[in-house]
Amino acid sequence: MSDPCPTCGLALAVDESAVRAGLALCSSCGSVWLREQGKNADGADAIEFRPLPGRVRFERHGDGDFTITASILQPAAVYLVLFSLVCVYGAARTGVRGDWILFILSVAGAVAGVGMCLEFIAGRFRLEVRAGEGRLDEGFAGFHRTRSLPWADVTSVDQNVSRRWKMSRIVLNMKDGRRVFLGGALPEDRLRAVLRLLRYMVELQCRVC
Numbered sequence: 103m104s105d106p107c108p109t110c111g112l113a114l115a116v117d118e119s120a121v122r123a124g125l126a127l128c129s130s131c132g133s134v135w136l137r138e139q140g141k142n143a144d145g146a147d148a149i150e151f152r153p154l155p156g157r158v159r160f161e162r163h164g165d166g167d168f169t170i171t172a173s174i175l176q177p178a179a180v181y182l183v184l185f186s187l188v189c190v191y192g193a194a195r196t197g198v199r200g201d202w203i204l205f206i207l208s209v210a211g212a213v214a215g216v217g218m219c220l221e222f223i224a225g226r227f228r229l230e231v232r233a234g235e236g237r238l239d240e241g242f243a244g245f246h247r248t249r250s251l252p253w254a255d256v257t258s259v260d261q262n263v264s265r266r267w268k269m270s271r272i273v274l275n276m277k278d279g280r281r282v283f284l285g286g287a288l289p290e291d292r293l294r295a296v297l298r299l300l301r302y303m304v305e306l307q308c309r310v311c
């Protein structure tokens with residue numbers, strides 16, 4: 103027996119690719135859920151459906167074409183605002199004193215701080231795939247970059263955690279052995295949701311090929 107869709111109440115069609123990726127997709131209303139192993143009131147194993155984290159959007163355009171959008175917005179922006187203000191203050195003080203080395207360092211700090219701040223406030227992750235060709239847009243301002251991605255060559259998706267930087271990224275493994283890293287600025291919960299969506303889309307693609 104399949105579970106009812108939390109949005110429309112109709113039965114969720116069981117799509118094995120989605121289940122393996124940790125998702126549930128409703129073929130009636132198009133809503134997307136994170137599928138988690140949880141417990142019911144009696145403490146028995148039960149499947150739970152959680153909505154995608156806020157600020158993550160998934161659109162399917164049919165035939166393996168899709169768009170994933172996620173906002174980079176995160177609380178670290180607050181610290182960066184403070185850091186930038188301190189740098190601006192430092193630049194003003196050292197500029198008046200004529201201490202040019204410290205002045206240049208403060209200005210550089212302020213520019214970097216404001217740039218990263220914009221990234222953490224207005225930055226976004228957007229991957230659009232059409233006919234096997236991907237277009238990836240990540241970041242904002244000075245940290246913004248757009249890349250094209252041969253989506254048809256992606257064979258699997260992993261999560262890569264850098265111990266040194268304590269930062270997670272998504273890794274796309276390509277047919278020729280190349281690894282493409284993305285999603286580095288995304289907060290953990292949004293990154294995990296994007297990872298599942300990407301896994302699902304890779305599975306669908308490999309089922310066709």
Ligand SMILES: [Zn+2]
Nearest residue numbers: 107110128131
């Ligand atoms: Zn539904």
